[in-house]
Amino acid sequence: MEYLKDTVTYIFENSDRFLEALQVHLGLSFIALLISMLICIPLGIVCAKKPKLSGLIMNVFNSLRVIPSLAIIVIILPIMGMGFYPALIALIILACPPITINTFLGFRGIDSSIIEAASGMGMDSKQILTKIEIPLALPVIIAGCRTAAVEIIASATLAAFIGGGGLGTFIVNGMGMYNIPLLLVGALPVAFLAICSEVCFAAVERLVTRYQRD
Amino acid sequence: MSNIIIQFDKVSKTFPKASKPSVYETSLSIEEGSFITILGTSGSGKTTLLKMINRIHEPSSGKIFVQGEDITKVPVTQLRRKIGYVIQQIGLFPHMTVKENIATVPRILKWDGEKINERVDFLLRLVHLPPEDFRDRYPRQLSGGQQQRVGIARAMASDPDILLMDEPFGAIDAITRSSLQDELLAIQKKMRKTILFVTHDIEEALKLGDKIIVMNEGKVQQFDTPINILMNPANEFVSQLVKSDDVFQLLSFLNAEKAMVPLQGEMHEKSAEVSTETNLKTVLSLLLKKDIDNVVVVDNQNKPVGQIGLDQLKIKDQDSLYSVSR
Numbered sequence: 001m002e003y004l005k006d007t008v009t010y011i012f013e014n015s016d017r018f019l020e021a022l023q024v025h026l027g028l029s030f031i032a033l034l035i036s037m038l039i040c041i042p043l044g045i046v047c048a049k050k051p052k053l054s055g056l057i058m059n060v061f062n063s064l065r066v067i068p069s070l071a072i073i074v075i076i077l078p079i080m081g082m083g084f085y086p087a088l089i090a091l092i093i094l095a096c097p098p099i100t101i102n103t104f105l106g107f108r109g110i111d112s113s114i115i116e117a118a119s120g121m122g123m124d125s126k127q128i129l130t131k132i133e134i135p136l137a138l139p140v141i142i143a144g145c146r147t148a149a150v151e152i153i154a155s156a157t158l159a160a161f162i163g164g165g166g167l168g169t170f171i172v173n174g175m176g177m178y179n180i181p182l183l184l185v186g187a188l189p190v191a192f193l194a195i196c197s198e199v200c201f202a203a204v205e206r207l208v209t210r211y212q213r214d
Numbered sequence: 215m216s217n218i219i220i221q222f223d224k225v226s227k228t229f230p231k232a233s234k235p236s237v238y239e240t241s242l243s244i245e246e247g248s249f250i251t252i253l254g255t256s257g258s259g260k261t262t263l264l265k266m267i268n269r270i271h272e273p274s275s276g277k278i279f280v281q282g283e284d285i286t287k288v289p290v291t292q293l294r295r296k297i298g299y300v301i302q303q304i305g306l307f308p309h310m311t312v313k314e315n316i317a318t319v320p321r322i323l324k325w326d327g328e329k330i331n332e333r334v335d336f337l338l339r340l341v342h343l344p345p346e347d348f349r350d351r352y353p354r355q356l357s358g359g360q361q362q363r364v365g366i367a368r369a370m371a372s373d374p375d376i377l378l379m380d381e382p383f384g385a386i387d388a389i390t391r392s393s394l395q396d397e398l399l400a401i402q403k404k405m406r407k408t409i410l411f412v413t414h415d416i417e418e419a420l421k422l423g424d425k426i427i428v429m430n431e432g433k434v435q436q437f438d439t440p441i442n443i444l445m446n447p448a449n450e451f452v453s454q455l456v457k458s459d460d461v462f463q464l465l466s467f468l469n470a471e472k473a474m475v476p477l478q479g480e481m482h483e484k485s486a487e488v489s490t491e492t493n494l495k496t497v498l499s500l501l502l503k504k505d506i507d508n509v510v511v512v513d514n515q516n517k518p519v520g521q522i523g524l525d526q527l528k529i530k531d532q533d534s535l536y537s538v539s540r
Binding site: 055111113114116117118119120121122123124127131132136211212 | 268272290291292293294295296299301303304305306307308309310318322352354365368369520
């Protein structure tokens with residue numbers, strides 16, 4: 001409890017620094033998630049439509065998944081140097097596998113008879129994509145984004161190691177100085193953000209699967 | 215007298231990498247307003263034949279004409295919007311309500327909202343699902359039979375002249391299937407659609423079809439009325455197919471209308487009256503009574519429209535006769 005009190009005091013006394021770090025952390029996470037969604041949802045759709053391509057891409061992403069986030073961030077360092085953008089790139093690389101794989105699985109999971117009925121009724125491929133396939137794959141795609149979002153928020157902490165800023169800075173400093181309250185200034189908000197993102201995505205997921213419940 | 219609505223002109227289909235054709239060269243004419251069943255085992259080419267009409271499969275050779283127009287000359291989506299399509303797996307869109315499912319094609323065709331609502335309610339009543347109970351339900355809240363009713367309503371949404379049905383009742387329990395068959399017959403009578411209905415069930419084919427296309431190994435074996443398929447099989451295969459079931463049992467799936475011949479001369483004294491809907495098994499049992507020579511068929515206004523004697527129920531094929539006497 002003593003630590004916690006010191007943590008809160010620190011946050012109030014250094015609210016400028018805290019808010020800036022929070023802003024960077026959120027910005028970094030949000031932009032990384034947005035960019036990876038923009039790249040990976042279409043990529044997943046292409047994979048689902050082109051079985052030849054999907055084998056290669058799925059293998060690459062599955063192996064990418066095995067690499068720990070810290071390793072990715074450290075690998076980026078000698079290639080791109082320090083700062084915000086290298087951290088951003090690292091986070092995008094982390095978020096890509098779950099989003100692409102889930103989009104692919106969401107599309108592949110659609111019962112082929114539904115597509116046959118749709119095209120047999122005279123829907124063109126664009127109508128099938130927007131009215132049938134995307135709505136039906138959406139719950140799985142959102143589940144992928146949910147995984148990616150938590151991964152990004154947690155890993156954005158590590159961005160501090162390569163000068164990307166964010167709440168990780170407090171953790172790195174706190175660890176270095178063995179200052180537990182300072183460490184918590186970074187760690188607690190990160191945990192809180194991760195939980196918030198889980199709750200938000202769960203709500204969206206419920207919204208798009210309303211038809212599956214009574 | 216009748217117009218030809220679908221014409222196959224020397225159509226064949228060989229799938230890529232297949233050693234032999236799924237459908238050999240076939241020429242057929244389908245009359246407008248008729249109910250055609252396509253009967254065959256799996257791999258007989260019956261589904262391939264059906265799916266060439268809405269270009270889910272493209273013929274390898276030959277041409278198909280729908281309402282006089284070569285189907286390759288119109289955009290495929292436009293062609294399909296004029297042809298209702300019902301499949302065994304039903305394929306309702308699970309994320310859409312019953313109403314949204316049925317309204318799919320009208321919405322693509324940009325009908326106005328009021329007209330769509332009226333159409334949806336009309337179709338739901340036609341398939342015996344009260345609109346106020348079912349309009350806003352999701353497919354998963356319906357039984358299999360109810361789902362296929364919605365499937366049929368959806369296929370008829372834009373009032374197409376032709377319905378293609380690929381084993382629509384194949385996955386539905388026997389009792390529900392039988393009532394769906396009766397309802398489909400009533401709908402066809404009322405709406406005068408041309409229906410092509412694929413089935414592997416001979417009883418279903420006899421009961422529903424004005425005419426039956428019997429297919430085996432990619433070839434049309436016989437294209438004829440149910441009574442002729444049963445009594446006058448064109449070849450060994452059809453004869454075997456008919457024989458594999460109890461002939462008396464099969465007679466119960468045909469109604470008097472399908473076997474009657476025009477009335478001859480004045481009314482016979484030794485005759486009984488039956489309605490057009492009476493099945494032929496009942497007719498036969500009447501004919502077997504000693505004081506009855508023929509049966510007069512009357513329509514629902516009690517007007518005589520035809521007659522049936524033992525001659526009409528004779529099996530012309532020697533093999534089948536043997537199987538009956540056995």
